[in-house]
Amino acid sequence: MxxxxxxxxxxxxxxxxxxxxxxxxxxxxxxxxxxxxxxxxxxxxxxLGLANDVRLRVAVQAGVEAYGVGSGASHLVCGHQLPHEQLEQQFAAWLGLPAALGFATGYMANLGVITALMGRGDAVFADKLNHASLNDACVLSRADFRRFAHNDLAALEHLLAASTARRKLIAVDAVYSMDGDMAPLPALLALAERYDAWLYVDDAHGFGVLGGGRGSLAHWGLRSPRLIYLATLGKAAGVAGALVAAETAVIEWLINKAHTAIYTTAAPAAIAQAACASLSVMAAExxxxxxxxxxxxxxxxxxxxxxxxxxxxxxxxxxxxxxxxxxxxxxxxxxxxxxxxxxxxxxxxxxxxxxxxxxxxxxxxxxxxxxxxxxxxxxxx
CATH class of the missing domain: 3.90.1150.10 (Aspartate Aminotransferase, domain 1)
Incomplete structure (x- = not known):
């Protein structure tokens, strides 16, 4: 071997x-x-140049002083500390979405969301230029995994129209990490509405940069209960981790069913405290x-x-x-x-x-x- x-x-x-x-x-x-x-x-x-910003460094140092280094347990045991809760609430409020849930990484967020919402008998429709974490999540969900040519709305509509799946989800990057172009989110949401599907948006490279910092949904002016939104915190936000925002029922379901949120030790509270500081800086500057x-x-x-x-x-x-x-x-x-x-x-x-x-x-x-x-x-x- x-x-x-x-x-x-x-x-x-x-x-x-x-x-x-x-x-x-x-x-x-x-x-x-x-x-x-x-x-x-x-x-x-x-x-945005926040990874070494002095205010984030002060926030993480204060977080270590207040909460120590390790969180000690998963969120559902005793690892969900006050800064984690504050970060989720601050993020959801800033986006104008009902609720949010934190994950240790963007990769874990994609795996957790898609596998919790989709399964056998369901179908996921994914852009061919999606990030590897989205592809892995689609495969692991055991749903029918159908890919369409990059930003090809006609091809996606053909797949959606032909699908007899019990539940459908369209998964896309908002800004594609290796090409830098944007997904046509308004048209994708229109297709999701027409064919009774979720639209899952991975905004790793748009959050903090687009929409006055609020990301791609704000950039396009989109609101819908069909939207599930992911932002990673290790890029423009300069910290680490990820957050998913959606309707309250979606977030409550993920708290109960997303394995990558349930069966892992919570990230350090100090990181969440630094992320709260980052959101404030992004909003103000x-x-x-x-x-x-x-x-x-x-x-x-x-x-x-x-x-x-x-x-x-x-x-x-x-x-x-x-x-x-x-x-x-x-x-x-x-x-x-x-x-x-x-x-x-x-x-x-x-x-x-x-x-x-x-x-x-x-x-x-x-x-x-x-x-x-x-x-x-x-x-x-």
Missing amino acids: LDELEAGLIALDAGHLRRRRRVVSSPQAARLEVDGKHLLNFCGNDY GWRRERLQAHIAQLREGLRASRYALLPSESAIQPIVVSNSEQALRLSQQLWERGIWVAAIRPPTVATARLRVTLSATHETTDVAALLAALLELVGN
């Missing part, structure tokens, strides 16, 4: 597909120390989103006339599609040598290799200019 694994690793190397980790020895920021090298960071998801949008415009304008294939994204995720995995790795390494960290994303994560450029409110205009200069030098412009 070990020989088979070694052969498999050699094959990954040959295809330029082997993944390796780098060690970051500084807080998350626009500039990082990585493997002993100081770099401009254009590959993180700290879109709209300049962070304005600055992020300015950086996005600067990057797109700077590459508009170049030979780079920049995908049509208006989000903080700005992917540059390249010919193959070898070219993606080579460009990423060349940027690294110039003091800039941009991730090379390759199959099977994506169908076509790319550089995944991500922007943050903590970047300076000069940082984006440095990235542009390096990219244009490498492409020969």
Whole structure:
């Protein structure tokens, strides 16, 4: 068996597909120390620059002083502490939704929600570019798992119309993590209404950035009892964990049936306390989103006339599609040598290799200019 694994690793190397980790020895920021090298960071998801914000650090320190480090138990035993409850209430109130439930990670939230709501005899309809956690959740639910081409509403409607499932759920990312584009949520909700389905929205990359910080539902102005909304806290919010908001009956059902919420130790209360502070900062400091949008415009304008294939994204995720995995790795390494960290994303994560450029409110205009200069030098412009 070990020989088979070694052969498999050699094959990954040959295809330029082997993944390796780098060690970051500084807080998350626009500039990082990585493997002993100081770099401009254009590959993180700290879109608003809150991961090392002093107010969040003070909040988590106060949480440790008040509640200790570990929560000691699952939420349904004795691990549901006051900051957990406060975070759920604050999140639901800010979104204008009836109730919310916290999870330790976004991955666990997706697994918990979909497997709790769907089962044999049901059907889940999922965009082909959905995050892996959504796909895994759909498979584990044992429901009929049907995928449709990316943002193809006609294909989705055909599947919905043909389905005789007892219960239906449409699952999508609100902002796609590797392409940066948005799901057409109003049209998807209209289909959910027409065919008596839930619409489950994973807004990992939209929460905090879109809709004045409230995320993709606020961006589109959507409200419906059919909506189930997920926001992760490890990206724009700068903390960790995830929250799901929906009608009260949905949340109560998840408290009783979502295994990833029931059968796991609660996350530390100090993290929830920091997340409460993060929500307050996101609500108060709209300049962070304005600055992020300015950086996005600067990057797109700077590459508009170049030979780079920049995908049509208006989000903080700005992917540059390249010919193959070898070219993606080579460009990423060349940027690294110039003091800039941009991730090379390759199959099977994506169908076509790319550089995944991500922007943050903590970047300076000069940082984006440095990235542009390096990219244009490498492409020969």
